[in-house]
Amino acid sequence: MNDLGTYAENTWCPGCGNFGILNAFKKAIIELEKKGYNKETLVMTSGIGCHAKIFDYLNINSVYALHGRDMATAQGIKIGNPELKVIDFAGDGDAMGEGLAHVIFAAKRNSDITIIMHNNGVYALTTGQYTPLSRKGWKGPSTPSGSIEEPFNALALLLEAGASFIARGYTARISHLVDLIVQAVEHKGFSFIEVLQPCVSWNNTYDLYNEVVAELDYEPKTYDDAMAVLKKRDKLPIGIIYRTQKSIFHRELLGDHHPLYNKMPREKRLEKIKNILEFK
């Protein structure tokens, strides 16, 4: 597993939920390799924030993108080379705030990428402001009297937008999370995992999650079943919440054509253009 790490100094707080995601992802890569995936075809992208430091700690092909734009960059990678498996790591600020439109559209077009959203419910690296997923009343430096907005229900939003795979995991249930990541990456089409991630410095939710998180003992089969699971208030179900097959963006756009491997050579292009430019 050592060859997946880098020489970068890890600067997450001791006890940070991000360690759970990093470890789960490393294990997932090993699982994927066992299933025949080549690590060299994996590309990860990340947004900006504490979560995104995962870029520095993983020795795989990667793009450290802009805040909230990571999922656009991830889709661009998939279009450029559909052979690649693209996994985007996003904070809840990236995916549900700055980059909400990109996530919704990635789900809408069923882009064949995986998004792993680290949901710590706080802007941690910028010192504790509320996020689109923070509970109403969150007191942070930008909302000293408590936030006055209701949070999004992230997975319900994505289900409505057309996501073909949605799941929820928890950083303290590593092997469960490993399995979710493997299945999400294997899914053909858009997959999204919300990972409940306690932030020890600003939003320590370990006790809360240990109490309310419950593993689903079944996989909802219909949109309505899935929505009902997502609307549950007393428990936070983890597991695969919805999975379906539908046409994939790059396949619809390109068919079997690979824009790089089947690129039309220069001479042929010039011949065709010359033909267009000749007076007929």
Next chain:
Amino acid sequence: MSLDVFTFLVGGRAGEGVKKAGSVAAQLFITKGRYVFQMDDYMSLIRGGHNFSVVSTSTRWISSQYLKADLVVCFDQRSYDKHKTHLSKAGFLIYNADKVEGDTGIGIPLSKEAKSYPRPDLMLGVGAVAILAALIDYSKDMLEMLITEEYPFGIENNISYANKIYNLVYPEIGGLIKINDGDKRRTHIYGNYAIALGAIAGGLDVYYAYPMTPASSILHYLAALAEDYGLAIIHPENEIAVINMAVGSAFTGAKTIVGTSGGGFALMTEGLSFAGMVEAPVLCILSQRPGPATGVPTYTAQGDLNFALSAGHGEFLRIIASPGTIEEAFYLTAKMLDLVWKYQTPGILLIEKHLSESAMTVDIDVSKAAWAEPELAMEGSYKRYIDTYTGISPMLFPPSKEVIKWNSHEHDEFGITTEESKIVSQMHEKRMRKIESLKSYLKGFKTINIYGERGAIILTYGSTTMSVLEAIKFGNLEAMVIQIIYLNPLPIWELKKYSSKEIIVVEQSIGCQFSNLIREKAGLSVKNVINAYDGRPFDPIDLANKLREVI
């Protein structure tokens, strides 16, 4: 009589085939081996309003429309009121007698004659072409062939209507103007199409754009050609997605271009800076229209030069070039794609509505188009941002044994985030070194165009070049026109020889952005600036008069 330049102007409401009539007229002149320049003026609406198309033609190279036409055809009152003064001294004014109360000119019942056909409004354009054919004694057989070729839907009806109109006007104006044949039949092409073809010739794989006038027709044309050439052409949710997807595609080695106008470009600037930091080769086509904000969407301007020069936060190399003609737009698009890949930095092809959406005859030698290829890494251990004397770090694309890391944070040579002062400085220097490398490289290429050998020195850039060249010809002025192709890096090495001269600048910016650029960066002394900012391209007659005053 025979003229150096003959101009045909047709005006009407949107949806009456005005632009198409302009294109068919251009095609008619082309069958006579002549050069043409076509300018379409249209409003930001789909039906109604007022549109007009001007086609000027000559047996010599012509680079502008003229607003004094030898034949004006008006479909409605608004066109008539607006264009009856746009007539040359011996010009002919023909109007649709069913829709226009005219005090001068010749009324023809264009609408009434069209009534018996299925879609009478769409016939008016055919009528205008028939009037033109009659005036210059273009044979009916040729006209029939032209209509068959150009109006493939309802050919018989179109020919029948054209014949009716031809016969109707012939007794009054038939053969009154003689048009000489030129040397060779050339194709005529819109600027945006030339750019799209230049992009494909240069190696384009993926194009992203959100629709925005006047850049949209690049997207439309490429989308139509996508399957044939094996390209991925994508219209995502907004321009922010456009540029960030483009960086992602560039990461895989795909030659990627994006296109927009000022407002969309404003949204792209964050991603442009991203491209600067991760050293992503991305070419942006920026077609200017008058701003600020929504501005005047379907008209022309050169007001975004300063914006382009400094677009994106932070310090990095933005390669910026602007073609002076539609022909040059073809080559320069391919060249810019090559340059952004050679130097691994964003580039901007700066154009205007006047270049994007005007059409002219071209002689393009496709074999002269550049082909984008980056410098690739040798086998062995790989560092994405290895420091080199040129500032260029060789590229590698996934899947790969060696790990490739592109990082929007400041980073070390491998790509890991850093805040170390020494590395922060080193990486800034590495990236900025590309400017000097690029300058040395560009010294081996044409970075300015010079037209004429002596006389007053006129500096300009972009599509304004075409207006200036036509004005010089029309006014028979003695001048040397210098068009700057590369706006960043500015070719000071070429310009410094003019530092002791007094210079006239022609541009389309109220703030005289281009004049200020060459004053400040090249130390040139600008004596006079002729600038316009009404959204309209210069008229060569007006411009010649203005130039004469200052030469």
